[in-house]
Amino acid sequence: MIANKARFRAARRLERAAGFRLPDHAFSGAFLESVERAINFEGLDRRTREQLLAFFRDFMDCRCRDAPFCGCPERKFVLTIIEFREMGLDHRQISGHLLDEYGIDLYPADILSFLEDSVHMLEAIRDVAELQGREELAENAIEHIKKIEH
Numbered sequence: 001m002i003a004n005k006a007r008f009r010a011a012r013r014l015e016r017a018a019g020f021r022l023p024d025h026a027f028s029g030a031f032l033e034s035v036e037r038a039i040n041f042e043g044l045d046r047r048t049r050e051q052l053l054a055f056f057r058d059f060m061d062c063r064c065r066d067a068p069f070c071g072c073p074e075r076k077f078v079l080t081i082i083e084f085r086e087m088g089l090d091h092r093q094i095s096g097h098l099l100d101e102y103g104i105d106l107y108p109a110d111i112l113s114f115l116e117d118s119v120h121m122l123e124a125i126r127d128v129a130e131l132q133g134r135e136e137l138a139e140n141a142i143e144h145i146k147k148i149e150h
């Protein structure tokens, strides 16, 4: 899963500010659990703090009882990548944007193969929907395929 490949670039810096070890996998439970506390660490530079805040705001804004272990952060992250692509960014631009906005490192090649997998998934959904006569779903899938491939 693509979210498992996302790393937080400032993880080491964050560790020094926090004084304990932190996984650099951005979507691991331990990291997610630390983010909220990490935002308040003294000695954290402004840029890193802003990136953590953006991460918190965009991926961890859910009210599930078992948050952040509910799967929402990973789902929101995946949707964000698809949205960036549908807005017209290519895999390199998406990678750059994730780093700027959230301080997340994700290789362009991983993003590209994720987008290709997504298209294959949508094609499978389209085919099954057409077989079952669910036209709206099929059209929806076709629309997303077009936006991702353009």
Ligand SMILES: [Zn+2]
Pocket: 062, 063, 064, 067, 070, 071, 072, 073
């Ligand atoms: Zn949730």
